[in-house]
Amino acid sequence: MPNLLEVKQVTKKFGGVVANKDITFSFEEGNVVGLIGPNGAGKSTLFNMVSSIFPPTEGEIWFDGKRIDRLPSYKIAPLGIARTFQNLQVFKRMTVLENVMVGLHTNSKSGILSAAFKLPGAKKEEQKMYEQAWEELKFVGLEDVADVEAGNLPLGKLRLLELARALATRPKLLLLDEIAAGLNHNETAAMSDLILQVRKRGVSIFVVEHDMDLVMRVSDQIVVLDQGEKIAQGTPKEVQNDRRVIEAYLGTEEEEEEVSL
Numbered sequence: 001m002p003n004l005l006e007v008k009q010v011t012k013k014f015g016g017v018v019a020n021k022d023i024t025f026s027f028e029e030g031n032v033v034g035l036i037g038p039n040g041a042g043k044s045t046l047f048n049m050v051s052s053i054f055p056p057t058e059g060e061i062w063f064d065g066k067r068i069d070r071l072p073s074y075k076i077a078p079l080g081i082a083r084t085f086q087n088l089q090v091f092k093r094m095t096v097l098e099n100v101m102v103g104l105h106t107n108s109k110s111g112i113l114s115a116a117f118k119l120p121g122a123k124k125e126e127q128k129m130y131e132q133a134w135e136e137l138k139f140v141g142l143e144d145v146a147d148v149e150a151g152n153l154p155l156g157k158l159r160l161l162e163l164a165r166a167l168a169t170r171p172k173l174l175l176l177d178e179i180a181a182g183l184n185h186n187e188t189a190a191m192s193d194l195i196l197q198v199r200k201r202g203v204s205i206f207v208v209e210h211d212m213d214l215v216m217r218v219s220d221q222i223v224v225l226d227q228g229e230k231i232a233q234g235t236p237k238e239v240q241n242d243r244r245v246i247e248a249y250l251g252t253e254e255e256e257e258e259v260s261l
């Protein structure tokens, strides 16, 4: 299998703060890769560079054979990368279905304007987008609330809506940013099942997550960061038994705290 994503010697500095230092890793198409590390390790920074929110200070990021680290973020989605956001970017006054459709419109060939003026090409595309949106709402189990305003949904369903919206764009790579944040135990377990179903569809998935049960269950590979550096990469079992990973989570004896990995 070819590498879908390649992060090559990436460093990110914010003024004097080195948030990521010389990070290199790659992953194969069809895999789920988890990104973990203690608070402030540099996970969000790396994730934001992969989705082109900002560029690296040094190094390169390649996706599907193309260099993407200097592209503006709006050029990322058409290449086949979709992401969810931890702070939920939903339109509260729109229905659940409309929220998924909006995500598709920003990606469409004819664009929002021709759809608004109901030009012929746009009408056909609109129908296709409607079908895709429904398909994903059914996939995540939100078809019963398709006509409900998103602002009336509980957090668990909003996270599913974010997932449906990202999936509707038919990405090759799905970036999940703390998709289980705020979910209860059962909701988190259901989200893990859903992620594994997405994987079965052949979508590659990159997961930043604090919930260890979810990461350990869904990931083929896990990349571990600590203080901006990659300290380990391997299967869930390998990283759980890695001395540097255990130290990073447990801290030195003086700063020891209860953390379960």
Ligand SMILES: Nc1ncnc2c1ncn2[C@@H]1O[C@H](COP(=O)(O)OP(=O)(O)OP(=O)(O)O)[C@@H](O)[C@H]1O
Pocket: 014, 017, 018, 019, 037, 038, 039, 040, 041, 042, 043, 044, 045, 046
């Ligand atoms: N925009 C910014 N400006 C300055 N410093 C930043 C910025 N973003 C992140 N940092 C710093 O970079 C380091 C890594 O932060 P980052 O948010 O990537 O870590 P994280 O692993 O996602 O943390 P958490 O698990 O707490 O969300 C931290 O020291 C943080 O304070």
